[in-house]
Amino acid sequence: MVLSRKSNRSLRNHCLARISVVWCIFILFGLLAFSTTWHLVSDKFRVISETKTIAGDNLEPTPWHHFPRKSFSSSGYARASQIFQCYLTCTSPLGLIRSYIGTNVPIENSTRSCPAFFQWIHEDLAPWKSRGITVADVRAAKEFAAFRVVIVGCRLYLDLYYDCVQSRMMFTVWGLLQLLDxxxxxxxxxxxxxDCMDRPKIQRSKYRKxxxxPPPLFRYxxxxxxxxxxxxxxxxxxxPEVNLGPWDEEFKSIKEGSKxxxxTDRxxxxxxxGNPYVASPLRTKLLECNSSSTWGAEILQQNWIEEANAGYEQSKLANQCKNRFKIYTEGFAWSVSFKYxxxxxxxxxxxxxxxxxxFTRGLMPQENYWPVRSKNLCPSIKFAVDWGNSHPAEAQSIGKGGQRYMQQLKMDNVYDYMxxxxxxxxxxxxxxxxxxxxxxxxxKRSVLCLADPKDKVFLExxxxxxxxxxxxxxxxxPNRNLFKQWTEKKTMVIKDIENMETMAQTQKTENIPQDNRVADRNRRMQNSNSEDVAPPKKKKKNSRTKRKEEMPRGKEVEVKPGSKRTTENKDRN
Structure with missing residues (x-):
């Protein structure tokens, strides 16, 4: 019995030891697995947290146009988790099916002709017509680009380099996704x-050989x-940043507001x-024209921070059709305000x-707008206002022409242009x-997932x-003659208007009353006499010169004895 108890105790201890070893091995494997998983998750989290997104995550502003880097309401694991979930939305069965549709769908002949300004597509792509576009050409444009768009099999891929100011990139890509749908x-x-910033980069002077x-670069x-x-x-x-909705909505609202x-009652x-502080000398100069009596213009500065706090009540475009004339000037480059x-x-x-x-190259002066001279801005505005008020029928026709032109720029034609x-x-x-x-x-699902609540509303x-x-x-x-006709007609019309303006200013000067002219001349003489400058001395004429000047032309004149008889030659005078 004693041996049996010892044997049982020894066996039990042996079993416990083996179980302990197994548990230790199991725990070690568990810790190893947990550590490996943790490292994998950490690496995955780090990769996801460093992922560049269309919303601006992990993107620096463009070096050629600085602006504050974007911040987000969520950060760390929460933001990384959101990014991961958003990109998973593009792997739905519907997206996979679309990738197999391909791009070989035949395009039926349309009975609807494109607007005339679509011809500029051929002109914009003309630099690559003879040689074509190579991969090297595309890669050369990376130096000037904020992002790269690749469409393959009707699916859109983005390679992000820099962030764009505000929500420009997100809404531009959204437009491309709408086009695919x-x-x-x-x-x-x-x-x-x-590139989603303002000023163009690819200079013609560098590619004259x-x-x-030139590297092909798309921009606005x-x-x-x-x-x-x-x-x-x-x-x-x-x-969203200035509370402007989609173009179709805004145009409809503005057109209704114009009624x-x-x-004649405006x-x-x-x-x-608008905002004059956008590094635009022309807009700064426009501020000097703010006088309804002198220049016939009302120039107001737009403060978007105050407008946002006030709910944009004072910046509604539909409420800005209460004047007979409106003014457009470029900002840092072109301005999106032109279409509104x-x-x-x-x-x-x-x-x-x-x-x-x-679309602006299709606009024709005196049909869709009235040109004014930047170098003589305020007087040019004054002339245009006076001319329009004295020619109401023609002025209204120009205004209607501009509105009709914008009406043809409905979103159907925007997508067709793209x-x-x-x-x-x-x-x-x-x-x-x-x-x-x-x-x-x-x-589209990933864009909506990454967008903040306000942007999401505008996207939808x-x-x-x-x-x-x-x-x-x-x-x-392509019709080269059409470009030539447009250019010649524009140049001729603008020149005619400038001549009209110059003639009107000349007549205005000539019609100044005589008393005013005399007073102005006397004032100039007084100013010149007040200068501390000695008047030039008159040359003393000798007696011979004086006698010659007193001689009648073409006649013989007797002089003193001893002198020669002289006859003045008519041809000399």
Whole structure:
């Protein structure tokens, strides 16, 4: 019995020891697994937390246009978790099905012709027509780009480099996603670089050699000195920071607002309201024209911080059609305000333009707007106001012409312009677009997931309530004669108006009363006499010169004895 008890106790101890070893091994494996998992999760969290997003996460502002870096309400694990969940939304079965649709859907012939200004698509892409666009060309544009857009199989991928001010990037990409939904299977594969700041970058002067090819860069505006390709700006889908809704909503509201007061009952002066402090000498100069009696203009400064606090009650565009004339001046570059100003049926006085966006080159002076000279801004505005008030029928026709032009710029045509621009661009690509390793897929669900509550409301407002799958308009072939005719006509009309203005100012000067002229001359003489400068001495004439001047022309004159008889030659005088 004793041996049996010892044996049992020994066996029990042995079993406990083995169990302890097993537990220790199990715990060690558990700790190892937990540690490995923790490191994996930590690494994954770090990767996700450092992920660049369309909302501006982990992106520095563009070096060529500084602005404060964005901050977010959530941070750390909460923000990383949100980013991860948002990007998972693009892997839905619907998105996978769309990727297999391809881009070989045949485009039926449309019976609707595109507006005439669509012809500028051919002109903007002309620098690459002969040589084409290579991968090297696209990569060369990275130096000037904020992000890269790659569309492959009707799915959109973003490679982010820098952040854009406010919500520009988000609403621009949202417009591209809306385009993919509008024309499913029809948008071709493209690889484009995009900059979302104001001024163009690709200078024409640097690419004058025959074999040089400028890097293709998309942006919101350009000018005659640059190769940048104009693309519809973000505000067509909304601008939450200044409480502007989608373009269709805003145009409808402004047009209705223009009916509140008849043109003849409006204030007979020109009106401008905006931000003059945008590094624009022209807008600073415009402040000097703020006199309804002297220059016929009312110039108001816009304080967006105060407007936001007041609920934007004083900045509603529909309430700004109460003057007979409106004024447009460029800001730091072009300004998105142009389309809203043109939407009133008041003639728009447009200061000399340096930049253009995708639609403004189709505007014709004296049909859609009235040009004023930047170098003589205030008098030029005064002349335009006086002319319009004395020619009410013609002035109203110009105002209606501007509004009609903007009415044709409905969102249907905005999407069609985007479609044809990308389609013509794709024809120039000498490569098949591939998704970069650093790019991430973006879809409408992921954008809405990343957007803050206010931006989300504006994004959803720009989404069509009913699906539209109509065919895009028909784009005519390039017509070089049309560009020449437009340019010559614009130049001629602007020159005629400048001549009218110069003639009116000359007549105004000539019609000054004689008494005023005499008084003005006397005042100038007094000012000159008051200067401490000795008057020049008169030269003393000798007697011979004096006698010659007293001689009658063409007659013989006797002189003193001993002198010669002299005959004046008529030809000498």
């Amino acid at each position: 509008r024309y499913p299977g029809m948008v071709p594969d493209v690889d484009i670089m995009f 025959p074999n040089s090819s 505006c350009s000018n005659t000195n640059h190769f940048d390709i104009p693309f519809p700006d973000w505000s067509f889908w909304g601008w 509140a007061v008849k043109w 204030k007979p002066i020109a009106y401008w309201k 100003i043109l939407s009133c049926d008041s003639p728009v006085l447009v200061a000399t333009l340096e930049y253009y966006d995708f 479609f044809h621009l990308l389609s013509e661009y794709s024809k120039l690509q000498k490569f098949r677009p591939q998704v970069p390793d650093t790019a991430q897929e973006v879809c 407002r720009s989404t069509p309530k009913t699906a539209t799958h109509s065919q895009p308009c028909f784009l005519d072939r």
